[in-house]
Amino acid sequence: MTTQPPIANNVVWHHATVTRQRREQQNGHRGAIIWFTGLSGAGKSTLAHAVEEALHQRGCRTFVLDGDNVRHGLCKDLGFSREDRIENIRRIGEVAKLFMESGVIVLTAFISPFRADRERVRGMVGQGDFIEIYCDTPIEICEARDTKGLYEKARAGQIAEFTGISSPYETPEKPEIMVNTGKAELDACARQVIDEMVRYGVIANGQ
Numbered sequence: 643m644t645t646q647p648p649i650a651n652n653v654v655w656h657h658a659t660v661t662r663q664r665r666e667q668q669n670g671h672r673g674a675i676i677w678f679t680g681l682s683g684a685g686k687s688t689l690a691h692a693v694e695e696a697l698h699q700r701g702c703r704t705f706v707l708d709g710d711n712v713r714h715g716l717c718k719d720l721g722f723s724r725e726d727r728i729e730n731i732r733r734i735g736e737v738a739k740l741f742m743e744s745g746v747i748v749l750t751a752f753i754s755p756f757r758a759d760r761e762r763v764r765g766m767v768g769q770g771d772f773i774e775i776y777c778d779t780p781i782e783i784c785e786a787r788d789t790k791g792l793y794e795k796a797r798a799g800q801i802a803e804f805t806g807i808s809s810p811y812e813t814p815e816k817p818e819i820m821v822n823t824g825k826a827e828l829d830a831c832a833r834q835v836i837d838e839m840v841r842y843g844v845i846a847n848g849q
């Protein structure tokens with residue numbers, strides 16, 4: 643019996659006539675990956691959705707990829723071991739890249755605890771396409787915000803591989819944006835992100 647080679651050896655990238663540049667021209671802004679990272683409870687999803695709302699009101703094409711939502715579908719087969727966390731972020735990176743190439747501003751809200759995984763996603767795209775936002779909130783504040791009781795369960799040993807307790811979180815060394823989500827008001831944090839997106843040329847000033 644002949645063994646078939648992996649399908650990856652028999653596929654060729656098809657170049658579309660509608661390019662990313664044409665999509666961006668139609669949208670009136672650049673496509674980009676806005677990558678929110680931080681501990682559970684740091685405010686990643688809340689801030690990502692606040693920024694999306696502000697961008698939507700400006701007429702931008704956006705989409706938020708949220709950690710919990712993605713695990714209901716695309717990554718429902720993955721757990722929380724180190725290997726599964728790595729695969730989770732790899733999949734998200736590939737999906738985020740597709741959104742970006744469609745001219746959309748994709749905002750991702752994932753703990754993404756490992757620097758190597760975040761840098762791997764950065765390496766998938768061109769310079770300036772990946773903007774890392776570190777939601778800086780002390781673990782004490784994250785625990786105080788935890789309505790699900792996840793930190794309490796993790797400290798009691800009921801949840802294994804919980805970031806910040808039994809699994810490490812590797813703080814970004816040089817994020818494009820660091821937001822004090824532990825103390826600053828949500829509106830101020832969102833404005834900071836929007837202002838930096840203007841500075842990085844993702845959207846136009848006043849858009």
